[in-house]
Amino acid sequence: MDCIDGSDETSCGKIAARAAERAAHIDEKWGGVVENLKSVTSAIPTVQCPSEGLIFRGVQLNFTEGSLREISFSIQTCENGAKNADLPQSERYCGEHSWMEPVLNKCFSNEEALSLIERLANTNVTKKNVEDEATKLAFVTTQIEDDSDEAVVENIATSLQSIVDTNTSSRAVTKAVVGTVNNLMNLQTTSSNNVIELLERQISLVQQNEQNFTEVQGNIAVKAVKLDSHVPDFITFFHNPDEDAISLTNGDLNLDHANSTLNRGRQTAIFIHGSVLEHAVTANENSTDSTVPISFFIYRDSGLFQTSNRSIDTAVDNITLRETVASQIIGANVEGFVVKDLPAESAVVIQFRNTTSELLNDTEIVLHKKCVFWSVREGTDYGFWSEEGWHRTLRAKQASKIHMNLFLSLIAFYVTFLAGERSSHNPIHCRNLASAVHYFALTSVCWMSVEAVNMYLLFVKYERSNIPTLYDRLCQAYGKRDLFLFYRLRCFFTMGAEVV
16 A cells, blocks of 8 residues: 555554455455355356247248357358448347347348349249248338339239249248248238239148148238148137237237137137048048148238229219228138038137228228138139128127126116015915015126126226127026025025015
8 A cells, every 4th residue: 555645664664564464364364255156146147048049030040159248140141243342231229038039131222122023023933942032022022111012012912923933941041931921911002912922822831741830921911821621629829919909910819729719809810620621521522631731821011902992083083982991801621622512500600800990091981891811713823702602691789789698687676676566465466576676786886886896897898808708697686696686586485584
């Protein structure tokens, strides 16, 4: 230590000696603890996100281990000749619990991307290069601007045609095709009609593999499975979205052996009777396999489907009638079997979450709603929305039915109460009216409680999927607890209680 100005050497030496003695004492007493703490600290592993490979929007990406709260870059880089050559194709943030969703970087300028798409459309695709070409197409479709013209879409469709025509069942190629279709849905232009057919053809090819296939992108989700025709009586495929979810990735795809798609709240679902699978096996007489390949598709919107605009001149003003799809689009494809002419008890049931309010602007109103399916004219690529074979069932308005039952219970209570005065001279009539008064008094209270619970579920929980059906409430309000009432009244009158 250094002595302070003005201190003599003797006092300075004494202070230094005491300081050294104190330091030695501290080291002797706590030195071992400090070393142990150091060893424990060094033994605690640094939290990291593990290395991972994934296919995002149809693009193969690989990431090495990432440090906590830091951004990592993909191993894949932009190709030579691109505007941002050698730039990592993607970056990803390592969050508290896991990796966040990757973000694709801008490798190409829009002109470069359009030029590459045109070259890919003129490339000869074979089984040897199909995976590389499919991956390139998936990536370049993430680089183009949303307002690209129809010629660009046609070039993309041509490339998809070449890829699918190789008849490869590769999972990597299939994921790249799904990613390309997903990216195509982001473009604000009219899509080529045969893109949907090409997607379904590629999924049919991947069904040739033994394993099931599932791919979920932001705009499209696909699930291809093989089901035993003798096991399920019912099949329900549905998408269960997170609260206020926009992307299909924010939610779960589910396949249940449930007997109804009703009362699933915000879910988009399709319900297929098990007899459809049995018919599919019977139709394929040459096959000895009892499993049925079936593929399910969900599209976030109608970006791949044609919609029409019609203008009608009226004496008042020019009115534009616009037809649009006000829901997600869901479909199923049973391989090797055309589903048609099903009996009523085996009909396919589809449930949608209506998104009309999200599509209308301030000057538009809804004139008509209808159920439709996408139909393609045989021998052409032209598709249209058809109403053939549909029967629409609107979800029952439980609130109005609850009010009606409460109204009936109260009316019955008032009538039986007022009629009791005229029956006081007849013990049998008096007993029956007393029972009825008690019964309808309890049912009125029950329906008031049901209304309170219904309002809580609608205005507080917002989620309708767990709300009991009206039939459950009917049983609770009219049946279960009132059996106890009749037993008590019977005991009461049997004991000879006087009725006034």
